[in-house]
Amino acid sequence: MQRKEFIKRLGFGSLMVPLVAACGKDGDPAPATDTTTDETSSSGTCTVSPSETAGPFPTKTPADLVMVDIRSDRTGIEMTVTITIRNANTSCAALADAIVDIWHCDKDGYYSEYGGSGMQSVNYQSVHFLRGRQSTNSDGVVAFKTVFPGWYSGRAPHIHAHIYDSTGKSLLVTQIAFPTDICNTVYTTATNFYTKGTQDTSNASDNVFSDSIANEMSTVTGSVADGFALTHTIVVSES
Numbered sequence: 001m002q003r004k005e006f007i008k009r010l011g012f013g014s015l016m017v018p019l020v021a022a023c024g025k026d027g028d029p030a031p032a033t034d035t036t037t038d039e040t041s042s043s044g045t046c047t048v049s050p051s052e053t054a055g056p057f058p059t060k061t062p063a064d065l066v067m068v069d070i071r072s073d074r075t076g077i078e079m080t081v082t083i084t085i086r087n088a089n090t091s092c093a094a095l096a097d098a099i100v101d102i103w104h105c106d107k108d109g110y111y112s113e114y115g116g117s118g119m120q121s122v123n124y125q126s127v128h129f130l131r132g133r134q135s136t137n138s139d140g141v142v143a144f145k146t147v148f149p150g151w152y153s154g155r156a157p158h159i160h161a162h163i164y165d166s167t168g169k170s171l172l173v174t175q176i177a178f179p180t181d182i183c184n185t186v187y188t189t190a191t192n193f194y195t196k197g198t199q200d201t202s203n204a205s206d207n208v209f210s211d212s213i214a215n216e217m218s219t220v221t222g223s224v225a226d227g228f229a230l231t232h233t234i235v236v237s238e239s
Contacts, residue, residue, distance in 0.1 A: 046092040049234045050212040052175045054162060056119055057111035059131045062101040062162070069145040072129035076107040076147030076193045077186055078227040079220075083176075085140045085163060087238045094140030095238055097166040102144060103131040104159040107193045109152030135166070148186050148228055149178075151199040156206040157183050159218075163236050171236040175216060177209045182220045182228070189224045 059065065071078075081102065087095040105111050112131060116123035130149075134142035151157045159176040180203060187194045203209045209216055222228035 046088045046235060048088050048237050049172060049174045050215055051172060052208050054160060054173045057114050059101055059103050060113050062133050065128060065131050066133045068134065068143065070130055070132035071145065071147055072127065074106045074129045074147055077190050077224055079146055079148045080229045081144045081146055081159065082231045083142050083161065084233045085136050086233060086235045088235050089237055089239055092235060095236065096136055096138045096140060098136045099133060099164040099168065100136060100142045101133045101162040102159055104149040105152060106130060107147065107150040109150045150194055150196065153200055156199055156201050156203045156209060161234060163234060165238050171238055174234060175208055176218050176232050177203050177213060177216045178218060179220055186224060
């Protein structure tokens with residue numbers, strides 16, 4: 001598949017993201033190669049990514065959500081998420097056939113599969129937006145099409161990720177942080193979607209990221225007009 005055709009199929013216009021070679025259950029493509037430089041492997045060190053909580057809104061039935069386009073009916077600035085999985089036990093070589101689940105809140109800070117309680121007043125128990133699963137290709141890469149997440153009080157913007165080996169054994173639960181300047185731009189510019197202003201919790205004061213920002217920070221490129229592309233490398237320990 002040609003690069004331009006991939007971009008057209010994702011619907012991002014001129015937003016440049018990696019070439020794809022595999023399809024999810026919904027027929028959308030997933031990138032085959034992560035062309036970004038991975039500091040973890042190129043520096044000669046290989047450190048397992050931080051382990052973080054999956055709660056309080058983990059995906060209940062992730063095996064039912066094998067898809068690339070996880071937006072469902074959610075609106076917001078479009079974003080591709082490209083994640084590379086590497087194995088610390090093989091000198092940070094790419095880990096093929098790993099299972100990657102991601103989930104995050106919508107533009108208003110709400111999660112699907114939960115609600116109607118003190119934790120989240122709006123009830124979204126019967127829907128599954130912004131949750132998806134993919135298996136890594138030979139380059140250790142998965143990709144999703146989603147929207148830029150909003151935020152909720154007490155947390156910096158983030159994406160959850162749960163990594164399994166090819167047999168379904170859990171390897172790591174972690175989270176992905178966002179650059180503050182990108183978040184500020186989105187939340188103050190795309191006010192037709194994001195109506196709460198900038199987040200009330202910084203990465204430095206977030207109870208998850210405060211001790212591990214460098215290892216959980218993503219790279220985000222693009223613009224409000226054209227959409228964003230997030231790339232991130234997660235290192236697991238798989239024997």
